[in-house]
Amino acid sequence: MRRFPGTILSASALALTLALSGCGTGAATDAPAAGTSAAPSSTGSGSDAADGGSAAARDAFFADGVSHRISVAWEESDYADMVAAYEADGAKDWIQADITIDGTVVPNVGVRLKGNSTLRSLSGGGARMAGNANTSNTMEISSDVPESLPLLIDFDKYTDGQTYQGLTQLALRPGSPALNEALALALTAASGQATQRFAYSTYSVNGSPTQTRLLVENPDETYADSLFGTAGVLYKADAESSFRYQGDDLATYEEQFKQLNAEGSEDVQPVVDFLKWLSEASDEEFDAELADWVDIGSFARYTATMNLLVNGDDMAGPGRNYYLWYDLESKKISVISWDLNLAMTGDAAASPDDQLSIGGGGGAVPPGQNGDPGTPPGGSDPASDPAAASAANEYGGGMAGRMAGGGGRGGNELKERFLASEAFRPAYEAAYADLYDRMYGDGTATELLDEIASAVPSSDGVTAEDLAEQAATLRTFIDERTEALEDDV
Incomplete structure (x- = not known):
């Protein structure tokens, strides 16, 4: 394999x-x-x-x-x-x-x-x-x-x-x-x-x-310190965080991006600096300078992985499920996935160009249209508007799928501008093709599913028959996803 x-x-x-x-x-x-x-x-x-x-x-x-x-x-x-x-x-x-x-x-x-x-x-x-x-x-x-x-x-x-x-x-x-x-x-x-x-x-x-x-x-301090074998700082995005520049006061961000390690020697300043740059960067500046702030290869793999796994509740989803890693040597940011309980549950036919979303945010962004569709112009930011957040959060059973347009609690400017940029399209496509082959094309997903299913202990709540039925449902998703993407990569 x-x-x-x-x-x-x-x-x-x-x-x-x-x-x-x-x-x-x-x-x-x-x-x-x-x-x-x-x-x-x-x-x-x-x-x-x-x-x-x-x-x-x-x-x-x-x-x-x-x-x-x-x-x-x-x-x-x-x-x-x-x-x-x-x-x-x-x-x-x-x-x-x-x-x-x-x-x-x-x-x-x-x-x-x-x-x-x-x-x-x-x-x-x-x-x-x-x-x-x-x-x-x-x-x-x-x-x-x-x-x-x-x-x-x-x-x-x-x-x-x-x-x-x-x-x-x-x-x-x-x-x-x-x-x-x-x-x-x-x-x-x-x-x-x-x-x-x-x-x-x-x-x-x-x-x-x-x-x-x-x-x-x-993820805790021990996890953060051993994550890459290099010095860095790990931040957990809070569910109510806003991926937007909100001034220079670090206290504004400390609850939104909880620092898990290096306390006393580092702080949230790198995240604030990046958000400020992101808020001010024109499309041309975004294309020319993003690599100074973000590990492009890592981020291309992250965005491709979220699509391949059909996970609409990632960094652009309503749950704000992600961690930020700031490498103290390269001075660049990477994104680490978290909370994948809605992965592999949506539209198995979603294409590499679809931005997956839950309940209205993070819809498809037309090429060249940079910005954050999670909050329409003049609209309420659910991160700071409890009423808007409450309404946007009502997304029922959590079905991940292709959602056009914005207006929901989801959305992330970095992800959406990255995927809309022609400058970064080659990196995304290369990462997507490579990861498709590693996950689906060579049968890895099916083999891993079989190994995982064989490891699950039965209980009063889950019988062997229940497990077999659920594994079969997921195996069908894998087959459909593999076939749907075969011609795209």
């Missing part, structure tokens, strides 16, 4: 590549690999649960051939308060819990709700699906079913220095079993791009029936 130009990998080499790249698919087993946990009766705390926070321990957690068993115990009153806080004003308050992973008890961890559109039903929208009929996510999201909710688990929230298997945080993703998100992560890693590692687990809360859930490493 072709992974990189001129390299052919056998199936066994593929498994090794996935393990080393962090795209662990795991085997369909509840037993952890040697060294991944203590005996079932042990209690993890600090270094003995974490193996000193080492990279080897983190690798073991996400290693190929491993799935996990997780149960969480919290006070029902604390949970009720957490849900009530979110229902009241969208606050994501932390509560204390004990978590048992593969038999190891890690006490006194922090747990909070994680997500945006997925959680909207908790504030009055009623139970909803984590995805739609075309995804491999089948679980309804409801506060009456605590094990259905997406969570962020923070091991050292209440106990300084406590980690598990070298991990400080884990994201428990929405949906079950979320094959599309796992496959999208695996394909991104297999194409040589920065992404997040994942593993599957059976999961329960306070003795509830088990669900099959996807665990994804949550």
